[in-house]
Every structure is written in C-alpha cells, then in structure tokens.
Amino acid sequence: MSSASTMSPPAAGGFGEASFETFLKDRDEPAWLVRRRKDAFATFQATPWPKSSDEEWRRTDIRAFKLGAFAAPLRRQTSAADQTILAPLYDGMSAHYATGIAHLNASVARSADSSKLGGALFVDLATAVKEHPELVERYLLTQAVTPDADALSALHAAFWTGGTLLYVPKGVKVEAPLFSLIGLGGAGNVDMDHTLIVLEDGAEATLVRESTSLGRPDTPALHAGAVEIVLGRGAKLQFVNIQNWDQQTWHFSRERALVGRDAQLQWTVGGLGSRLSKVNQEVVLNGEGASAQVNGVLFTGGRQHLAYFTRQDHAAPHTTSDLLYKGGLKDHSRLVWRGMIRVEKDAQRTDAYQKDDNLVLSDSARADSIPGLEIEANDVRCTHGATAGRVDEDMIFYARSRGVAREEAIRLIVEGFFANVYDRITLEPVRETLRQAVAAKLEQRAETARNPS
Amino acid sequence: MSSKVLKIDNLHVAIAGKEILKGVNLTIRQGEVHALMGPNGSGKSTLSYALMGHPNYEVSEGSVTLDGREMLELEPDERAKAGLFLAFQYPTSIPGVTVANFLRHAVTNVRNPERKEGEDLISMRDFRKEMRERMDELGMDPEFARRYLNEGFSGGEKKRAEVLQLSMLQPAFAVLDETDSGLDIDAVRIVAEGVNKVAARVSTGVLVITHYKRILDYIKPGFVHILYGGRIVESGGPELVDLLEKEGYDWVREKYPEAARDEDEMEQHAAAGQLAH
Known part of the structure; x- marks a missing residue:
C-alpha cells in the first residue's frame, strides 16, 4: 500500500485519543451514550482514511484538509455576543417560519417556542438526551445513518456536538414550518451538528435547516455532520437543507432518509457555500407505496469544489423517487454529482427518475455528472439523464435585442435555468432564499469581471 | 412630433467570410410601412440580423443611422434602446423566464436607457396594468x-x-x-392587426420582410422593395407586390443578370450550408 494515495494522516491533535477523553468528560452524558461514542471512536480509528483511489474520492481531493488542526468543540454557555451574531438571520427566519432552534459554534443558543410546535417535539439534541433518552437511544445513528459508513461518519458519531431532534407523534400534523439555524461565527471553527427527524405513522411536518458562517475570520473551518430521517407509515415530511458556509469551510455530511409505507418525503438541498463539500444524500424507500422527491440547487464560484453522491434505494414494491439536481458553476469551481438508482429484486413497479443539469459559466469551471442504475427487479420504470452546457448565445442575443444588456441577460437566463426546480418547492421563503443566494454569487462574478486583479 | 428616419446606406454584410449583402440602400421614415420581398437566400434575414447587431454577421462596409446616429457602432441592447426592434422569424425560447418577467426587464431598460444593471425595475403595478391592456388589444389570455x-x-x-x-x-x-x-390565415390576420395598432399608436416605421403577399393584405405597405442577389434591385409601390404574385421572379432575373448570378451562387451556398448541418 502506498502512503501517497492517502489524502491525510489518520486523526491526530484535537480528534486524537487524549482529546476524546477530555471531550467525553466535558459532555457528562449517560453511560449508554458514552458507550456509543466509544464504539464509534474505535470504528473511526479502525476505518481507513479516504484514499484518492476510492471511487467516491477520485474527483475530490482532500489532501489539503488537516483534521489534526481542528478539535471537537467543548461545551460552553452562549453569550450575549453570540445572540447578536445570530439575531439578523434568526429573526429573518422567524418572520417566515413558526419557530426554530439556533446553534452557534456547536452550542445551542436559541430554543423553539414550544407553544408554536403544534404537538411536535422539537428540541436540541443535548436536551433530548436528558429528557427523551428512549427516543435518542432508539434512533440516533442506529437506523438511517450508522457510524461504519466511512471514516467521517465514524468521526461524527464519536464527536457530534449540537443538533436537533424533531419528533412528531403518530397522527400529529404540524402545519407551520419549523426551522433550524446552524452558525459558525467569531472564533468558532468546528461544527459537528446532527439532525434527527422522526415522524411516526400519519405524522406531517416541514423543517427548514440552514447552516451558515456568520462573520468568521479568514481561517479554515470544519463541519462534519449527519442528517437522519425516519418516516413511519403514511407520514409526510418536507425537509429543506441549505448549506451556505464560507469558502474556508470543509463540509462533510452523511444524510439518509428511511421512507416507510405510503410515506412521502420531499427533500430539497441547497449547496452554495464551503471550500469543499462531500455530501452523501440517500433515500431508502423501504415500505410499499413510499415516495420521495429530491431537489438540488447547487451554485459554485471561486475555487469551490462540491461533490454530491445521491442514492435512491428502492427496497419495496410500488415505490417512487424523483430526483432533480441543478448546478451553476463559475470561475474555477467544480461540481461532482454521482447518482445511483438501486432497485431491489422485490421492488417491482418501481418508478424512479434522476436528472442532473449544469450550467457552466466559465471556461475554467467543470461539472461531472455520473448517473447510475442498478436494477434487479424486472418490472420497473427508471429514467436518468445529465446535461452540462454554457449559457446559450442565442438566448443572450435575443434578450439583448430587447434592450437587456449582456450581464443582465445572463442573470435572467441563469435564474430561469433553476426555475423548474424552484417550481417544485412550495415554500416561497425557501425559493426566495435560494434565488437570492444564487443572485449574490452571480453578482460576485460581475465584480471580478469588472476589476480583474 | 418630429419624424425619425432610419437610413441604410451601402450596407455590405458577410457571414463566415462570405458576402451576402452587397450594398443595400433603404430609407424609412416613422409612420411608413415598407415591404421587403425576395426569394429564399436573397439576404432578407441577413439584413434583419445585421440591423440588430448579431455577432455572427460581419459588416464590412456601409452605415445604418437612426435619426443620424450610427447604429453599427452600438451593441444590440443599445440599438434596442435607440428605438430599433426586430420581430424574429424564429424567436428563441428562454426556459424558466416568464413572458412578464422578461418584458419587465426589457421595458425597464428601453424606457430608461441610462439605467445601470441592478437598479430598480419599473413598478410591478404599472407594468402589469399596461401589459394587461396590450394583451387585451391582441386578444391574448392573461395567463x-x-x-x-x-x-x-x-x-x-x-x-x-x-x-x-x-x-x-x-x-x-x-x-x-x-x-x-x-x-394560418387567421393567425396572420391577428398578428397583422396587432402590428397595425401599435404602428398607429406610436407611429412606428415598419419594414415587413416576407415571401408572401398575404400578410401585406393586412399590413398595407406604401413602399415595396425587391431584394435580389444581396441588393435592392427594384423599389416601387404596392403594385410591385401584385406583379411578383403574378409573374414570380423570372423578370427580375432577366432584368438584373449580375444580381441573378449572385443569387444563384448564394442559393447554392445556402443549400451546401444546409447539407453541412
């Protein structure tokens, strides 16, 4: 085995053995959880670090990522300064959604208003461990995501800090959308957030999660997180997850949903920020009649590298999945999407669709789309496709002939490019957030174009 | 109101190094309707694209002025702001951009030529009201x-x-x-009536490029020109339309042998180009 192919040495420094002991002492958690963390840490130590020869890491180079330079955050009281940092975004989200939880630098800073939860349990994970241990013990990193997925999942399972639990009991329909805001600001540079969503049979809810950097200095940061979704029979969840870290942040996320019988999931991801992202987003349709719609809005600039690995696992008959990812790229950025539709032998009458479209706005940007199918059943309908193209010059000329200048024409065309994925998102504030984020990134392009340096 | 003049003077235009227009002269005043007729490949669409400033059309000689201002030095969007409009033969679709949103950007820019990108668009209320009126006029569903x-x-x-x-x-x-x-003929009538209403309202000077007489039954030209072999060989009144309708282009061929040679060559070139696609 050649050491050259290993992208980074195994854990050291802040994620080494001594640090882990300190971390456990600081957390002061019940024995079952400590045992879980220890098991995960052992898994982490035993799991090889990603190699550039691994399929999922062939196009995604993390040699510059030094895990040892970071450390798991210890518990702390949030301060008035934290509240000030969070306030604009938290208040903005509060205006659009019913109520929310906010974390800053891996500690909970704002709790949800329990009078606005419509019968749901929506608490930070540390509180959930204290007050609802049976739920956390049953669902946390046991079903949807497991620590052995890869080294970063194991790292997360051992060191998760902060996070939210949304639990909706049987038959409870939560009308108003809830939100979760995850921030890194000031000196904070590590977030290990965990999102756990459990909807019992017939339950309904909407959760909008946004992770973002809030005035951080120009230094490296790390997010190693996970999202777990478990939907019972006939449950309905709309989940939006917008990632908008600054371009110094390494973003690793393992995300998986188990969709039960006749349950419906709509899952929208916005991938806008980070220096480098490696995300695994997976839906498992494991009950008859389950369906999932997956939407992706990705936009990169500068030297950003975002890699998304999606899976649509059909494990039961009569299941439906529909994935549409759209990416825009400028400058020297890169997008990698690898999608897999897997249909088990028993999953007859599956209807699965996946599409990834990219709009490449610069000669130096590059999009890789790799759709894939693994089908073992014989009575299924599976369609996939991928496109990558430049902004059409005929469209630009047409708009210019109507008095719209070139840059503005491009803005319109790019906005239009994302429209068919926006059209699938029923939450207007989410559409608006994504639209504005894309517009802001396009604007940065205009400025660099005007002042080449 | 003073009447503006669009003056095309000795316009030479090439595509991919191949000259298509070989010195076109045409003067249109506001309020006038001109028809430009000619067989396939005579350069009719080349003229319209070149007037609007399509980057693939290279102007090697000549000038186009609108009220004395040289258009050929302007970007396509600046020409639109100066008062030039092209109704495309094959309009481009722009997926995801609604007719209303596109038009709001276009109208804002054309009416505020000094506007910088990012500055406010015209008020949504006023725009909607005006657009609804125009759509009504054209018998269009607000949807x-x-x-x-x-x-x-x-x-x-x-x-x-x-x-x-x-x-x-x-x-x-x-x-x-x-x-x-x-x-179809009903659609031609609806579109033509729409053009007439606008032209009457704002005294637009209109250049109708066509193969066929039928649109000219609705948009009545005062001036008719025949484009042949890359130049305007005949100009006259509405009687030219009837003459072409009856006799075709054979007499034009015979009368202008040099233009006929160019026309043949252009047709061959166009056919070869189509084969290459």
Whole structure:
C-alpha cells in the first residue's frame, strides 16, 4: 500500500485519543451514550482514511484538509455576543417560519417556542438526551445513518456536538414550518451538528435547516455532520437543507432518509457555500407505496469544489423517487454529482427518475455528472439523464435585442435555468432564499469581471 | 412630433467570410410601412440580423443611422434602446423566464436607457396594468404572461409574443422578419392587426420582410422593395407586390443578370450550408 494515495494522516491533535477523553468528560452524558461514542471512536480509528483511489474520492481531493488542526468543540454557555451574531438571520427566519432552534459554534443558543410546535417535539439534541433518552437511544445513528459508513461518519458519531431532534407523534400534523439555524461565527471553527427527524405513522411536518458562517475570520473551518430521517407509515415530511458556509469551510455530511409505507418525503438541498463539500444524500424507500422527491440547487464560484453522491434505494414494491439536481458553476469551481438508482429484486413497479443539469459559466469551471442504475427487479420504470452546457448565445442575443444588456441577460437566463426546480418547492421563503443566494454569487462574478486583479 | 428616419446606406454584410449583402440602400421614415420581398437566400434575414447587431454577421462596409446616429457602432441592447426592434422569424425560447418577467426587464431598460444593471425595475403595478391592456388589444389570455418565454409555444403564439413585445417597447422602427411564416390565415390576420395598432399608436416605421403577399393584405405597405442577389434591385409601390404574385421572379432575373448570378451562387451556398448541418 502506498502512503501517497492517502489524502491525510489518520486523526491526530484535537480528534486524537487524549482529546476524546477530555471531550467525553466535558459532555457528562449517560453511560449508554458514552458507550456509543466509544464504539464509534474505535470504528473511526479502525476505518481507513479516504484514499484518492476510492471511487467516491477520485474527483475530490482532500489532501489539503488537516483534521489534526481542528478539535471537537467543548461545551460552553452562549453569550450575549453570540445572540447578536445570530439575531439578523434568526429573526429573518422567524418572520417566515413558526419557530426554530439556533446553534452557534456547536452550542445551542436559541430554543423553539414550544407553544408554536403544534404537538411536535422539537428540541436540541443535548436536551433530548436528558429528557427523551428512549427516543435518542432508539434512533440516533442506529437506523438511517450508522457510524461504519466511512471514516467521517465514524468521526461524527464519536464527536457530534449540537443538533436537533424533531419528533412528531403518530397522527400529529404540524402545519407551520419549523426551522433550524446552524452558525459558525467569531472564533468558532468546528461544527459537528446532527439532525434527527422522526415522524411516526400519519405524522406531517416541514423543517427548514440552514447552516451558515456568520462573520468568521479568514481561517479554515470544519463541519462534519449527519442528517437522519425516519418516516413511519403514511407520514409526510418536507425537509429543506441549505448549506451556505464560507469558502474556508470543509463540509462533510452523511444524510439518509428511511421512507416507510405510503410515506412521502420531499427533500430539497441547497449547496452554495464551503471550500469543499462531500455530501452523501440517500433515500431508502423501504415500505410499499413510499415516495420521495429530491431537489438540488447547487451554485459554485471561486475555487469551490462540491461533490454530491445521491442514492435512491428502492427496497419495496410500488415505490417512487424523483430526483432533480441543478448546478451553476463559475470561475474555477467544480461540481461532482454521482447518482445511483438501486432497485431491489422485490421492488417491482418501481418508478424512479434522476436528472442532473449544469450550467457552466466559465471556461475554467467543470461539472461531472455520473448517473447510475442498478436494477434487479424486472418490472420497473427508471429514467436518468445529465446535461452540462454554457449559457446559450442565442438566448443572450435575443434578450439583448430587447434592450437587456449582456450581464443582465445572463442573470435572467441563469435564474430561469433553476426555475423548474424552484417550481417544485412550495415554500416561497425557501425559493426566495435560494434565488437570492444564487443572485449574490452571480453578482460576485460581475465584480471580478469588472476589476480583474 | 418630429419624424425619425432610419437610413441604410451601402450596407455590405458577410457571414463566415462570405458576402451576402452587397450594398443595400433603404430609407424609412416613422409612420411608413415598407415591404421587403425576395426569394429564399436573397439576404432578407441577413439584413434583419445585421440591423440588430448579431455577432455572427460581419459588416464590412456601409452605415445604418437612426435619426443620424450610427447604429453599427452600438451593441444590440443599445440599438434596442435607440428605438430599433426586430420581430424574429424564429424567436428563441428562454426556459424558466416568464413572458412578464422578461418584458419587465426589457421595458425597464428601453424606457430608461441610462439605467445601470441592478437598479430598480419599473413598478410591478404599472407594468402589469399596461401589459394587461396590450394583451387585451391582441386578444391574448392573461395567463400567457405567466408562461415561460416561447417555451412550448405554437408558431402563432410565438409570433403573437413578438408582437406583444413590439407593442410594449413602442420602437421608432420595427423589422418584422417573416412574421407570417408558418401561420394560418387567421393567425396572420391577428398578428397583422396587432402590428397595425401599435404602428398607429406610436407611429412606428415598419419594414415587413416576407415571401408572401398575404400578410401585406393586412399590413398595407406604401413602399415595396425587391431584394435580389444581396441588393435592392427594384423599389416601387404596392403594385410591385401584385406583379411578383403574378409573374414570380423570372423578370427580375432577366432584368438584373449580375444580381441573378449572385443569387444563384448564394442559393447554392445556402443549400451546401444546409447539407453541412
């Protein structure tokens, strides 16, 4: 085995053995959880670090990522300064959604208003461990995501800090959308957030999660997180997850949903920020009649590298999945999407669709789309496709002939490019957030174009 | 109101190094309707694209002035702001951009030529009100404004969308490039009536480019020109339309042998180009 192919040495420094002991002492958690963390840490130590020869890491180079330079955050009281940092975004989200939880630098800073939860349990994970241990013990990193997925999942399972639990009991329909805001600001540079969503049979809810950097200095940061979704029979969840870290942040996320019988999931991801992202987003349709719609809005600039690995696992008959990812790229950025539709032998009458479209706005940007199918059943309908193209010059000329200048024409065309994925998102504030984020990134392009340096 | 003049003077235009227009002269005043007729490949569409400033059309000689201002030095969007409009033969679709949103950007820019990108668009209220009036005038369903521009439009819908834009932008001069092509006679009438209403309202000078007489039954030209072999060989009144309708282009061929040679060569070139696609 050649050491050259290993992208980074195994854990050291802040994620080494001594640090882990300190971390456990600081957390002061019940024995079952400590045992879980220890098991995960052992898994982490035993799991090889990603190699550039691994399929999922062939196009995604993390040699510059030094895990040892970071450390798991210890518990702390949030301060008035934290509240000030969070306030604009938290208040903005509060205006659009019913109520929310906010974390800053891996500690909970704002709790949800329990009078606005419509019968749901929506608490930070540390509180959930204290007050609802049976739920956390049953669902946390046991079903949807497991620590052995890869080294970063194991790292997360051992060191998760902060996070939210949304639990909706049987038959409870939560009308108003809830939100979760995850921030890194000031000196904070590590977030290990965990999102756990459990909807019992017939339950309904909407959760909008946004992770973002809030005035951080120009230094490296790390997010190693996970999202777990478990939907019972006939449950309905709309989940939006917008990632908008600054371009110094390494973003690793393992995300998986188990969709039960006749349950419906709509899952929208916005991938806008980070220096480098490696995300695994997976839906498992494991009950008859389950369906999932997956939407992706990705936009990169500068030297950003975002890699998304999606899976649509059909494990039961009569299941439906529909994935549409759209990416825009400028400058020297890169997008990698690898999608897999897997249909088990028993999953007859599956209807699965996946599409990834990219709009490449610069000669130096590059999009890789790799759709894939693994089908073992014989009575299924599976369609996939991928496109990558430049902004059409005929469209630009047409708009210019109507008095719209070139840059503005491009803005319109790019906005239009994302429209068919926006059209699938029923939450207007989410559409608006994504639209504005894309517009802001396009604007940065205009400025660099005007002042080449 | 002073009447503006669009003056095309000795215009030479090439595509990919091949000269198509070989010295076109044409003067149009506001309020006038001119028809430009000619066989396939005579350079009619080349003229319309070159007037609008399409980057693939290279102007090697000549000038185009609107009220004395040289158009050929301007970007396409600046020409639109100066008062020039082209109704495309094949309008481009822009997926995801609604007719209303597109038009709001266009109208804002054309009416505020000094506007910088990012500055406010015209008020949504006023814009909607005006657009609804114009759509009414053209017998268009208000729902149409919410559709994505030219996306999945029928031939007639595309042409109507072009006329709606003409109607909102109120240009000093409009070139209609085969606006009648691919339309049934009812659609031709509706589109033509739309053009007439706009032209009457803002005194637009109109250049109708066409193969066929039928659109000219509705948009009545005062001046008719024959483009042949890359130049205008005949100019006259409406009687020219009837003459072409009856006799075809044979007499033009015989009368202008040099233009006929160029015309033959251009047709061959166009055919070869089509084969290459």
